[in-house]
Amino acid sequence: MSTPSKSPAEKMRIATIWLDGCSGCHMSLLDIDQRLVAAANRIDLVFSPIVDTRTYPQNVDVCFIEGAVASEEDVEKLHLIRSNTRRVVAFGDCAVTGNISAMRNRFALQEVMQRSYLENATHQPRTPDRDIPHLFDKVRPVHAFIDVDLFLPGCPPPADAIFEVLSALLEDRLPDLAGRVRFG
Amino acid sequence: MTLTIENLQEIAKTETDVLESYRYRINVCVAAGCLSCGSDAVKASLEEEIRRQGKEKACRVRAVGCLGLCAVGPLIDISPLNVAYQGVQPSDAPDIIGSLTGAPVSRLLLPTDHPFFSRQKKIVLENCGIVEPERIESYIAAGGYEALYQALRQMSPRQVIDDVTASGLRGRGGAGFPTGLKWTTVYKAQQADKYVVCNADEGDPGAFMDRSVLESDPHRVIEGMAIAGYAVGASRGYIYVRAEYPLAVERLRRAIKQAKQLGVLGENIFNTPFAFDIQLRLGAGAFVCGEETALIASIEGRLGRPRPRPPFPAEFGLWGCPTLINNVETIANIAPIVRRGGDWFAGIGTEKSKGTKVFALAGKINNTGLIEVPMGTPLREIVFDIGGGIPAGRRFKAVQTGGPSGGCVPAQFLDMPMDYESLKDVGAIMGSGGMIVMDDGACMVDVAKFFMEFCMSESCGKCVPCRVGTAQLFGILERITAGDAKIEDIDTLKELCDLVGAASLCGLGQTAPNPVKSTLRYFENEYMAHIRRHHCEAGVCAMGKAREDTA
Amino acid sequence: MTSNASIPPKPRTDVNPARIYTLRINGREDETILTVARQNGIDIPTLCHLDGLAERGACRLCIVEIQGSPKLYAACVTLVKQDMDVITDSPRIRDYRRKILELIFSERNHVCSVCVVNGNCELQNLAVKLGMTHVRYGYLNLTHAVDASHPRFSLDHNRCVLCLRCIRVCKDIEGAHTWDIAGRGIHARIISDLNQPWGESETCTGCGKCVQVCPTGALSEKGKSVAEMTKRPEFLPYLQMMRKEAEP
Amino acid sequence: MPPATASPALSSPSPSPAAPDKRLRIIDRTMRLHGYASHALIETLHAVQEAFGYLDPDLMRYVAGRLKVPLSRVYAVATFYHFFTLKPPGEHTCVLCKGTACHIGGAAEILRQVEAMLGVHAGETTADKKISLMIARCLGSCGLAPAGVFDGTIVGNLTLDTVVNKLQEWRSHDADHRKSAGDCENRDRCP
Structure with missing residues (x-):
């Protein structure tokens, strides 16, 4: 599958997705504020929790993946993304390291389920067992499953850093993240 | 009061006379291997039988050290008949004693012209199976402590060191550092207090050479240490021995006590100003204490964590003093070198690897046990002639040398001479002499995993590359053997091997990747089969199970 | 996917172009490479090193090359020699340092976002400094406890990097030797006294020096929330100097 | 478990747990043989394990006091070396x-x-x-x-x-x- 190269006038097709995260990274994306408006005419947001598209499209230029990988379903999504996306950005600490989502790794899955759905439940304690994806024993970062082209750490990554990545992608250059990002 | 050479000769003569007054000397191996097959009971029943047949005047039963062929113990040998028996049981005693004057007991006979015996050349093990390890008189009758006398009375320390240097002896603990050079460094150090340490913390799994020497000929080690002490100017020595070798510990204790009583240890040895004392220190189950700086820390009662070198122990060792650390086998070579001269020793072996080497043959080989051959003996001769080949008609696959720091030598190198350089060239090391023979039933990925698990659990945890790197390497190997790995894991494996080897603090970490690197070098196809086809050709890895679990 | 001429190669954020710094030694031979380098304004990353504590040479982040030797040397424990050429930074060293840091991150549970020293952490800063954007090795997910039994401080083993600064400061500066390290290898961990809860330690003076020298959030003051704790290990060289003065 | 004595690490230890023991004398002898030097720690722990089968906390405390070694150091040594065991062995x-x-x-x-x-x-x-x-x-x-x-x-x-x-x-x-x-x-x- 090859894509014709884009003229500067052509918009960059961008997707974003949440796996196991808190959506904080997406909030930070919106924190780019008015600069986002300026970039908007060069960007086409083709898939995202904040737009109304159900299926992941083809020929995506960049996908920002928020959240860690905790289930079969997540992995399926990742493979779908990878095969339809030119560049994949691990977006935020959960995607990059597993972060908060992976803190359950120290415990057996059964213990975690027990604690969250039975012991701590105030209303109708019951472990969900139907129509939900199979959870992995260990939560892992995105690059444990697919190739990642760019890592954008932070919890959440600062708006400035996200904007720098966007700008760099639009300008076809390497982003300069020095001093702009860190874990946490 | 002080011991003279005449005393020594007198003891030797008495011992020899007494022995020769018996028509038959029945030597029963009481090293750990044969003991665990019940050789002490065999010895008791032989003595009982001699009494019963009223042959006390003609026969003497002697408890001797390792006869080498551990595979078929308990072993006994009868001099001067030149008859050896294998697999002897207490119930065989009447037949054995009864046959002394007639034909040997054919069902027990072990042919003494067996290549296992005839192809060996014994220096380190020359007394094993000959002297009684629990009696100093027996050692003296075999020429023991003459070398010490010679060194103290006829040679200057410099001359002793020159002899050791001329011999070309290299450290038998693994790295092969020239022994003479090490001695010279300690000799030159300008400090009043110096120490000699014998490293008997034989930690390599699959190696039992040192154990055998300690159990079979402990005085040899004491004599070697005393000579070393004289040469480098030390008056105190320590033997750091594994607590897992209780028999060796017991025999060393007894030997040190005897040596002190006789005066070959203590003040004014052989009427010279030289004084030397030896103490035992027990290891406590930490492989890393084979590393010199960790060993020193352990003798000082501390945690056995290595420290960065330099400074080297030869300059800054035990309690900050110059310290000579040599392995058991190295020290066991000293007395013969002094007695017969460095040139004699240098005439044995190859150009860069002099003398003999003791190997512990184990694994899938017919004649498991202890052998000593000249350096440079071809591997094929060791495995197939001396070792008797692979049991059950299976195919030779590789031999692993050097334990967790070593590598494997595959079949295409069977004609390689066993010396330091050749082994290094093929990615293995001499190591301390453990030789594990593997047949086609061994999975090389599993072997690599086995050693990595060892290194991970023996890592002291001080430096990051070793502590975490070995755990990461083990994790990857575990995934591969479970059929749960990706092809990229091979790259990560190689990359981590490079990092751990280059960046670790001490030898344990620096060599920990060797078994992986070596198996990857010769058996990468096996790794690939595990990853790509979830197939373990040897049938060792339970690949299916892991896949079922995830399904 | 076929490649397209207009698409530049993958932007790699995990490598930065390295410059090679060479330090040529002439003069004194009683100082470490690290000291001399820092005196000359050359930065070498460190973690287990702390001014005022005995060196260990354990974290291996300060590895350097010495011209003419294939081996790597820890700058904090290697003494300089006349005419020694030290390479303190090169692509090879950079690569190793970053991988070592990745190993540290993979070992325990270093989740910066919920850490009391987030923003003031030496480990976190090292990741930025060495350009470590992610950890390629699998996380080991070791399970460790939190010891909150002390009235004023708490110890979270999950954030410990085993630099042993706490042990050294307690033993050499405070003189209590409350801390030591139990077990070995990947299972090693900090303990107080006979592996008692810290709050029940019979030897701890409660001086808090260990907390101040800890490079991460493993040792912290109670009552501090995420990103609220800062450490001040600067007291150490001063204390060391004053103790020396006080000696007869 | 509050500290039993005021200066635990260095207090003169009350011979401890199970029995007023002959076995303690073996331990004492080992320490005496080495002049109660701190470097006798490993040898002493060997003696403790030989006599009692394992390293009991009270005995580690006892040894720490006699050899003037910090408690934490005793525990560190006892757990670093795998030959030592802190749990009583089975029959x-x-x-x-x-x-x-x-x-x-x-x-x-x-x-x-x-x-x-x-x-x-x-x-x-x-x-x-x-x-x-x-x-x-x-x-x-x-x-x-x-x-x-x-x-x-x-x-x-x-x-x-x-x-x-x-x-x-x-x-x-x-x-x-x-x-x-x-x-x-x-x-x-x-x-």
């Missing part, structure tokens, strides 16, 4: 060798089966305190691989059957003789 001890030759000879499978049979992992003691299952890194009896140590006696050329038989013998033997051998301190030395 019988089965040590399986995990050395290279034994591994090649199938020791891993034997260990797996024995763990399953006893319901414990290596390094643990069965709930009835009867059998401790241990592993050794290498017994140096590679010529007899796979090898093990059963109550102090090395046995070579092990098979799963020989190990299982031995363990079952321990179990049933003790069941039969529990009462008659009750007053004997060391069951193995009983006639």
Whole structure:
């Protein structure tokens, strides 16, 4: 599958997705504020929790993946993304390291389920067992499953850093993240 | 009061006379291997039988050290008949004693012209199976402590060191550092207090050479240490021995006590100003204490964590003093070198690897046990002639040398001479002499995993590359053997091997990747089969199970 | 996917172009490479090193090359020699340092976002400094406890990097030797006294020096929330100097 | 557990737990032999384990006080060296060798089966305190691989059957003789 190269006038097709995260990274994306408006005419947001598209499209230029990988379903999504996306950005600490989502790794899955759905439940304690994806024993970062082209750490990554990545992608250059990002 | 050479000769003569007054000397191996097959009971029943047949005047039963062929113990040998028996049981005693004057007991006979015996050349093990390890008189009758006398009375320390240097002896603990050079460094150090340490913390799994020497000929080690002490100017020595070798510990204790009583240890040895004392220190189950700086820390009662070198122990060792650390086998070579001269020793072996080497043959080989051959003996001769080949008609696959720091030598190198350089060239090391023979039933990925698990659990945890790197390497190997790995894991494996080897603090970490690197070098196809086809050709890895679990 | 001429190669954020710094030694031979380098304004990353504590040479982040030797040397424990050429930074060293840091991150549970020293952490800063954007090795997910039994401080083993600064400061500066390290290898961990809860330690003076020298959030003051704790290990060289003065 | 004495690490230790013991004298002798020097710590811990079978916290405290070694250092040394054990051993001890030759000879499978049979992992003691299952890194009896140590006696050329038989013998033997051998301190030395 090859894509014709884009003229500067052509918009960059961008997707974003949440796996196991808190959506904080997406909030930070919106924190780019008015600069986002300026970039908007060069960007086409083709898939995202904040737009109304159900299926992941083809020929995506960049996908920002928020959240860690905790289930079969997540992995399926990742493979779908990878095969339809030119560049994949691990977006935020959960995607990059597993972060908060992976803190359950120290415990057996059964213990975690027990604690969250039975012991701590105030209303109708019951472990969900139907129509939900199979959870992995260990939560892992995105690059444990697919190739990642760019890592954008932070919890959440600062708006400035996200904007720098966007700008760099639009300008076809390497982003300069020095001093702009860190874990946490 | 002080011991003279005449005393020594007198003891030797008495011992020899007494022995020769018996028509038959029945030597029963009481090293750990044969003991665990019940050789002490065999010895008791032989003595009982001699009494019963009223042959006390003609026969003497002697408890001797390792006869080498551990595979078929308990072993006994009868001099001067030149008859050896294998697999002897207490119930065989009447037949054995009864046959002394007639034909040997054919069902027990072990042919003494067996290549296992005839192809060996014994220096380190020359007394094993000959002297009684629990009696100093027996050692003296075999020429023991003459070398010490010679060194103290006829040679200057410099001359002793020159002899050791001329011999070309290299450290038998693994790295092969020239022994003479090490001695010279300690000799030159300008400090009043110096120490000699014998490293008997034989930690390599699959190696039992040192154990055998300690159990079979402990005085040899004491004599070697005393000579070393004289040469480098030390008056105190320590033997750091594994607590897992209780028999060796017991025999060393007894030997040190005897040596002190006789005066070959203590003040004014052989009427010279030289004084030397030896103490035992027990290891406590930490492989890393084979590393010199960790060993020193352990003798000082501390945690056995290595420290960065330099400074080297030869300059800054035990309690900050110059310290000579040599392995058991190295020290066991000293007395013969002094007695017969460095040139004699240098005439044995190859150009860069002099003398003999003791190997512990184990694994899938017919004649498991202890052998000593000249350096440079071809591997094929060791495995197939001396070792008797692979049991059950299976195919030779590789031999692993050097334990967790070593590598494997595959079949295409069977004609390689066993010396330091050749082994290094093929990615293995001499190591301390453990030789594990593997047949086609061994999975090389599993072997690599086995050693990595060892290194991970023996890592002291001080430096990051070793502590975490070995755990990461083990994790990857575990995934591969479970059929749960990706092809990229091979790259990560190689990359981590490079990092751990280059960046670790001490030898344990620096060599920990060797078994992986070596198996990857010769058996990468096996790794690939595990990853790509979830197939373990040897049938060792339970690949299916892991896949079922995830399904 | 076929490649397209207009698409530049993958932007790699995990490598930065390295410059090679060479330090040529002439003069004194009683100082470490690290000291001399820092005196000359050359930065070498460190973690287990702390001014005022005995060196260990354990974290291996300060590895350097010495011209003419294939081996790597820890700058904090290697003494300089006349005419020694030290390479303190090169692509090879950079690569190793970053991988070592990745190993540290993979070992325990270093989740910066919920850490009391987030923003003031030496480990976190090292990741930025060495350009470590992610950890390629699998996380080991070791399970460790939190010891909150002390009235004023708490110890979270999950954030410990085993630099042993706490042990050294307690033993050499405070003189209590409350801390030591139990077990070995990947299972090693900090303990107080006979592996008692810290709050029940019979030897701890409660001086808090260990907390101040800890490079991460493993040792912290109670009552501090995420990103609220800062450490001040600067007291150490001063204390060391004053103790020396006080000696007869 | 509040501190029992005011200056615990250096207090003169009250000879401790189980009994006013002859065994303590062995420990004292070891320390005296080394002049109560701190570098005698490992030797002393060997003596403690030899006499008591394991390193009891009270005894570690006792040794720390006598040798003037910090408590934490004693604990560190006791756990760094795998020869030391902090838990009392069972009545019988089965040590399986995990050395290279034994591994090649199938020791891993034997260990797996024995763990399953006893319901414990290596390094643990069965709930009835009867059998401790241990592993050794290498017994140096590679010529007899796979090898093990059963109550102090090395046995070579092990098979799963020989190990299982031995363990079952321990179990049933003790069941039969529990009462008659009750007053004997060391069951193995009983006639």
